[in-house]
Amino acid sequence: MQTLDHWYFSIVKRSARGQSAIQNGSEIVFPPCWQMRAVALFIVVGYGLVSIGLLISRPNSGDPWYLKPILVSIFSALPAAILLALPGRVVIDSSGISQRFWWRPEKRISWNEFASVIYDRNDGSTIVYGKFESPINFSPYLVDQPRFDREVKAFSNTDEIRDDL
Numbered sequence: 001m002q003t004l005d006h007w008y009f010s011i012v013k014r015s016a017r018g019q020s021a022i023q024n025g026s027e028i029v030f031p032p033c034w035q036m037r038a039v040a041l042f043i044v045v046g047y048g049l050v051s052i053g054l055l056i057s058r059p060n061s062g063d064p065w066y067l068k069p070i071l072v073s074i075f076s077a078l079p080a081a082i083l084l085a086l087p088g089r090v091v092i093d094s095s096g097i098s099q100r101f102w103w104r105p106e107k108r109i110s111w112n113e114f115a116s117v118i119y120d121r122n123d124g125s126t127i128v129y130g131k132f133e134s135p136i137n138f139s140p141y142l143v144d145q146p147r148f149d150r151e152v153k154a155f156s157n158t159d160e161i162r163d164d165l
Helices: 005-020 036-055 068-087 144-156
Strands: 022-024 027-030 091-094 096-100 107-110 114-119 126-130 136-138
Touching: 005 036, 005 144, 027 144, 036 068, 091 144, 096 136, 107 126, 114 144, 126 144
Parallel strands: none
Antiparallel strands: 022 027, 027 091, 091 096, 096 107, 114 126, 126 136
Protein backbone atom coordinates (compact mmCIF):
# COMPACT_ATOMS: atom_id res chain seq x y z
CA MET A 1 0.00 0.00 0.00
CA GLN A 2 1.33 3.40 -0.94
CA THR A 3 1.62 6.11 1.64
CA LEU A 4 0.02 9.48 1.10
CA ASP A 5 3.26 11.18 0.05
CA HIS A 6 4.03 8.49 -2.59
CA TRP A 7 0.52 8.88 -3.95
CA TYR A 8 0.84 12.68 -4.07
CA PHE A 9 4.25 12.67 -5.76
CA SER A 10 3.13 10.13 -8.36
CA ILE A 11 0.25 12.48 -9.25
CA VAL A 12 2.68 15.42 -9.45
CA LYS A 13 4.99 13.44 -11.76
CA ARG A 14 2.10 12.57 -14.08
CA SER A 15 0.89 16.16 -14.06
CA ALA A 16 4.38 17.55 -14.76
CA ARG A 17 4.67 15.39 -17.87
CA GLY A 18 1.51 17.01 -19.23
CA GLN A 19 2.48 20.62 -18.52
CA SER A 20 4.15 22.55 -21.34
CA ALA A 21 7.67 23.89 -21.49
CA ILE A 22 8.16 27.61 -22.12
CA GLN A 23 9.49 28.72 -25.51
CA ASN A 24 11.57 31.84 -24.89
CA GLY A 25 12.97 32.91 -28.25
CA SER A 26 15.40 30.18 -29.27
CA GLU A 27 15.47 28.72 -25.75
CA ILE A 28 13.16 26.07 -24.37
CA VAL A 29 12.77 26.42 -20.60
CA PHE A 30 11.68 23.49 -18.41
CA PRO A 31 10.83 24.91 -14.95
CA PRO A 32 9.55 22.93 -11.94
CA CYS A 33 5.83 22.15 -12.22
CA TRP A 34 3.42 24.45 -10.42
CA GLN A 35 2.50 21.81 -7.83
CA MET A 36 6.11 21.56 -6.61
CA ARG A 37 6.40 25.34 -6.36
CA ALA A 38 3.07 25.55 -4.51
CA VAL A 39 4.02 22.86 -2.00
CA ALA A 40 7.43 24.45 -1.41
CA LEU A 41 5.79 27.83 -0.85
CA PHE A 42 3.20 26.34 1.51
CA ILE A 43 5.86 24.55 3.57
CA VAL A 44 8.21 27.53 3.72
CA VAL A 45 5.42 29.91 4.78
CA GLY A 46 4.02 27.41 7.31
CA TYR A 47 7.37 26.67 8.92
CA GLY A 48 8.26 30.36 8.79
CA LEU A 49 5.14 31.23 10.74
CA VAL A 50 5.89 28.52 13.30
CA SER A 51 9.48 29.81 13.64
CA ILE A 52 8.26 33.37 14.12
CA GLY A 53 5.76 32.15 16.70
CA LEU A 54 8.55 30.37 18.56
CA LEU A 55 10.77 33.45 18.44
CA ILE A 56 8.18 35.82 19.88
CA SER A 57 6.82 33.42 22.49
CA ARG A 58 7.89 33.61 26.12
CA PRO A 59 9.61 30.57 27.59
CA ASN A 60 7.66 28.50 30.09
CA SER A 61 9.06 28.37 33.59
CA GLY A 62 10.89 25.14 34.16
CA ASP A 63 11.86 24.64 30.51
CA PRO A 64 15.60 24.42 29.86
CA TRP A 65 17.12 27.54 28.28
CA TYR A 66 18.33 25.61 25.24
CA LEU A 67 14.90 24.24 24.22
CA LYS A 68 13.77 27.31 22.27
CA PRO A 69 16.98 27.69 20.18
CA ILE A 70 16.84 23.98 19.28
CA LEU A 71 13.21 24.21 18.16
CA VAL A 72 13.85 27.38 16.15
CA SER A 73 16.86 25.68 14.48
CA ILE A 74 14.80 22.65 13.52
CA PHE A 75 11.87 24.64 12.19
CA SER A 76 14.23 26.92 10.24
CA ALA A 77 16.37 24.12 8.81
CA LEU A 78 13.49 22.13 7.31
CA PRO A 79 12.33 24.83 4.85
CA ALA A 80 15.94 25.56 3.91
CA ALA A 81 16.52 21.87 3.16
CA ILE A 82 13.34 21.73 1.06
CA LEU A 83 14.38 24.80 -0.95
CA LEU A 84 17.82 23.30 -1.55
CA ALA A 85 16.25 20.03 -2.75
CA LEU A 86 14.04 21.67 -5.39
CA PRO A 87 15.11 20.75 -8.93
CA GLY A 88 16.77 23.46 -10.97
CA ARG A 89 15.15 24.56 -14.20
CA VAL A 90 16.68 23.20 -17.38
CA VAL A 91 17.18 25.28 -20.52
CA ILE A 92 17.90 23.88 -23.98
CA ASP A 93 19.06 25.97 -26.92
CA SER A 94 21.10 25.43 -30.06
CA SER A 95 24.39 25.69 -28.16
CA GLY A 96 23.65 23.18 -25.39
CA ILE A 97 21.85 22.36 -22.16
CA SER A 98 22.08 24.29 -18.91
CA GLN A 99 20.61 23.76 -15.47
CA ARG A 100 20.01 26.78 -13.27
CA PHE A 101 19.54 26.60 -9.53
CA TRP A 102 18.84 29.66 -7.42
CA TRP A 103 21.55 28.74 -4.93
CA ARG A 104 24.53 27.53 -6.96
CA PRO A 105 26.32 28.24 -10.23
CA GLU A 106 24.81 27.18 -13.53
CA LYS A 107 25.76 23.79 -14.97
CA ARG A 108 26.23 23.80 -18.73
CA ILE A 109 26.94 21.12 -21.33
CA SER A 110 27.48 22.27 -24.90
CA TRP A 111 26.38 19.96 -27.71
CA ASN A 112 30.05 19.63 -28.73
CA GLU A 113 30.84 18.24 -25.26
CA PHE A 114 27.80 15.91 -25.13
CA ALA A 115 28.76 12.33 -24.17
CA SER A 116 25.58 10.35 -23.42
CA VAL A 117 22.08 10.40 -22.02
CA ILE A 118 20.35 7.80 -19.84
CA TYR A 119 16.95 7.30 -18.25
CA ASP A 120 17.10 6.46 -14.53
CA ARG A 121 14.37 3.92 -13.81
CA ASN A 122 14.62 4.42 -10.04
CA ASP A 123 13.31 7.97 -9.96
CA GLY A 124 12.23 8.62 -13.56
CA SER A 125 14.85 11.26 -14.30
CA THR A 126 16.80 11.77 -17.51
CA ILE A 127 20.52 12.35 -16.97
CA VAL A 128 22.67 14.08 -19.60
CA TYR A 129 26.42 13.55 -19.36
CA GLY A 130 29.10 15.76 -20.83
CA LYS A 131 32.67 14.75 -21.59
CA PHE A 132 34.20 16.90 -18.85
CA GLU A 133 31.28 18.59 -17.07
CA SER A 134 29.12 17.38 -14.21
CA PRO A 135 25.87 15.74 -15.39
CA ILE A 136 22.57 17.55 -15.76
CA ASN A 137 19.69 15.76 -14.07
CA PHE A 138 16.23 16.37 -15.55
CA SER A 139 13.93 15.63 -12.62
CA PRO A 140 10.47 14.14 -13.24
CA TYR A 141 9.11 17.16 -11.32
CA LEU A 142 10.13 19.49 -14.16
CA VAL A 143 7.54 20.12 -16.86
CA ASP A 144 7.25 18.29 -20.20
CA GLN A 145 9.81 15.49 -19.90
CA PRO A 146 8.73 13.88 -23.22
CA ARG A 147 9.62 17.10 -25.06
CA PHE A 148 12.94 17.33 -23.24
CA ASP A 149 13.77 13.78 -24.32
CA ARG A 150 12.84 14.58 -27.95
CA GLU A 151 14.93 17.77 -27.96
CA VAL A 152 17.98 16.02 -26.50
CA LYS A 153 17.71 13.24 -29.08
CA ALA A 154 17.36 15.78 -31.91
CA PHE A 155 20.23 18.07 -30.86
CA SER A 156 22.60 15.25 -29.91
CA ASN A 157 21.78 12.98 -32.89
CA THR A 158 20.97 10.15 -30.48
CA ASP A 159 18.55 7.45 -31.59
CA GLU A 160 17.30 6.43 -28.16
CA ILE A 161 17.71 7.16 -24.48
CA ARG A 162 18.90 3.95 -22.86
CA ASP A 163 17.90 2.80 -19.39
CA ASP A 164 20.37 3.01 -16.55
CA LEU A 165 21.55 -0.47 -15.67
